[in-house]
Amino acid sequence: MERTNQLEKRLIAKIKSQKAKVGIIGLGYVGLPIAIAFAKAGFQITGFDRDHQKIKNLRTGVSHTGDVLNSEVVECVSKNLFLPTGDEHNLSKCDAIIICVPTPLNKTKEPDISFVLNAAQTIKRQFQKGQLVVLESTVYPGTTEEIIQAELETNRIRVGKDFFLCFSPERIDPGNREYPLRKIPKVIGGTTPVCTRVASLLYQQIVDQVIPVSSPRVAEMTKLLENTFRIVNIGLVNELVSVADRLGINLWEVIDAAKSKPFGFMPFYPGPGIGGHCIGIDPLYLSWKARLVGSELRFVELARRINASMPSYVVRRISELLNSKGKAVKHSKILVVGVAYKKDVSDVRESPAIEILEQLSKLGGEMSFHDPHVRTIQFNGERLSSQALTVKMLKRCDLVVIVTPHSNLDYRLLLQHSQLLFDSRNALSRIAKHSRGKVVLL
Numbered sequence: 001m002e003r004t005n006q007l008e009k010r011l012i013a014k015i016k017s018q019k020a021k022v023g024i025i026g027l028g029y030v031g032l033p034i035a036i037a038f039a040k041a042g043f044q045i046t047g048f049d050r051d052h053q054k055i056k057n058l059r060t061g062v063s064h065t066g067d068v069l070n071s072e073v074v075e076c077v078s079k080n081l082f083l084p085t086g087d088e089h090n091l092s093k094c095d096a097i098i099i100c101v102p103t104p105l106n107k108t109k110e111p112d113i114s115f116v117l118n119a120a121q122t123i124k125r126q127f128q129k130g131q132l133v134v135l136e137s138t139v140y141p142g143t144t145e146e147i148i149q150a151e152l153e154t155n156r157i158r159v160g161k162d163f164f165l166c167f168s169p170e171r172i173d174p175g176n177r178e179y180p181l182r183k184i185p186k187v188i189g190g191t192t193p194v195c196t197r198v199a200s201l202l203y204q205q206i207v208d209q210v211i212p213v214s215s216p217r218v219a220e221m222t223k224l225l226e227n228t229f230r231i232v233n234i235g236l237v238n239e240l241v242s243v244a245d246r247l248g249i250n251l252w253e254v255i256d257a258a259k260s261k262p263f264g265f266m267p268f269y270p271g272p273g274i275g276g277h278c279i280g281i282d283p284l285y286l287s288w289k290a291r292l293v294g295s296e297l298r299f300v301e302l303a304r305r306i307n308a309s310m311p312s313y314v315v316r317r318i319s320e321l322l323n324s325k326g327k328a329v330k331h332s333k334i335l336v337v338g339v340a341y342k343k344d345v346s347d348v349r350e351s352p353a354i355e356i357l358e359q360l361s362k363l364g365g366e367m368s369f370h371d372p373h374v375r376t377i378q379f380n381g382e383r384l385s386s387q388a389l390t391v392k393m394l395k396r397c398d399l400v401v402i403v404t405p406h407s408n409l410d411y412r413l414l415l416q417h418s419q420l421l422f423d424s425r426n427a428l429s430r431i432a433k434h435s436r437g438k439v440v441l442l
């Protein structure tokens with residue numbers, strides 16, 4: 001049994017009395033909801049971000065994610081529970097610091113861990129004994145110890161004694177109202193049992209359940225397993241798309257029937273491709289690390305290739321569809337409905353819709369888009385604005401393609417007034433089961 005030290009006791013007392021000050025590095029899709037959750041639980045939050053516009057917006061009560069309301073930001077800022085800041089010195093007053101910076105891929109599709117390293121260096125400059133540091137960004141196994149512990153530890157400052165360090169993967173699903181942050185169990189892996197203990201207590205203030213695991217590596221790999229599981233299963237159903245089409249079988253009907261099995265099957269649905277900051281990227285962190293230890297993750301590579309081919313597959317089907325009506329993509333007016341990478345969010349990062357727009361435009365299609373969550377996108381070096389859905393505009397379009405099935409779209413209007421509809425998400429099934437005629441499924 002480890003000896004409870006004074007720093008642990010002090011931190012535990014502060015968390016229990018809600019006097020612990022919590023710092024968040026990176027106020028994006030992940031960091032902002034966590035900041036607000038802790039502030040609403042009564043903790044004083046310092047949100048540090050190097051994007052000055054973001055800080056300015058937050059200070060005036062403007063949220064940049066659909067999962068946090070402007071009113072929540074206003075309330076937390078006005079009660080002095082949330083301080084958005086671009087000044088890292090404020091982090092030196094924090095008892096716990098949570099890192100939520102991006103972990104993208106570099107040009108050669110390898111992990112770009114520079115933001116995590118940068119955050120660790122910031123913490124080192126503002127370090128105080130007794131601080132708890134938690135990394136939430138998705139990383140390859142080993143990052144917490146190899147990057148953060150290595151940066152913060154010295155001969156005189158030891159983890160588990162002078163500071164506490166954990167990895168706790170962020171598992172939120174932006175736009176998912178059924179599973180808000182509180183309802184998603186938090187996996188926590190500390191570098192020592194004391195680290196896991198203090199971090200567990202902290203997160204118990206904002207989530208219903210914490211799942212302690214034996215090390216940061218286990219927690220890091222847990223997140224990568226979850227998203228690898230998703231990418232592989234999505235790849236599997238996407239591979240079945242063209243087979244089902246050739247056999248004249250509605251794949252969604254097959255999946256719906258298969259999911260009636262009460263065990264051993266979990267439904268995944270086909271679609272126009274994978275986007276966002278997670279599913280398409282995280283498994284590559286794992287396969288990169290696997291290569292370093294002499295292993296190859298064949299499933300990941302195969303799924304990545306199948307999923308990456310889906311935008312081209314959609315374009316091919318659209319071009320065949322127009323052809324069947326005696327039209328070419330060239331000079332056809334094509335409306336893309338939904339450009340966010342998934343439903344009910346405004347995030348367009350890596351969205352397959354952008355690639356579909358680009359490919360059809362290269363073929364000479366006259367492209368426009370509608371998305372209730374996205375006002376403008378950068379397209380062909382220009383800014384393209386979302387068009388209002390009207391009867392007139394739908395009738396003018398040669399083809400409408402549903403790419404992202406947002407909940408608040410007027411599907412009846414689309415169904416009634418589009419000349420031709422390509423539904424890459426089976427979104428119309430809710431109003432017209434197994435629709436035929438002018439609606440064609442992926």
Ligand SMILES: NC(=O)c1ccc[n+]([C@@H]2O[C@H](COP(=O)([O-])OP(=O)(O)OC[C@H]3O[C@@H](n4cnc5c(N)ncnc54)[C@H](O)[C@@H]3O)[C@@H](O)[C@H]2O)c1
Pocket residue numbers: 025026027028029030031048049050051054100101102103115118119122136137138139170171172173174277278
């Ligand atoms: N978005 C999701 O749905 C989601 C879900 C689970 C996990 N994740 C993971 O969480 C992490 C963050 O993702 P995100 O979507 O919130 O990213 P984001 O790009 O929305 O936000 C990151 C923020 O960090 C800031 N930042 C970058 N470097 C910084 C630094 N050194 N100091 C201070 N601020 C800095 C950026 O300005 C930005 O505001 C990633 O690892 C991602 O894979 C994301």
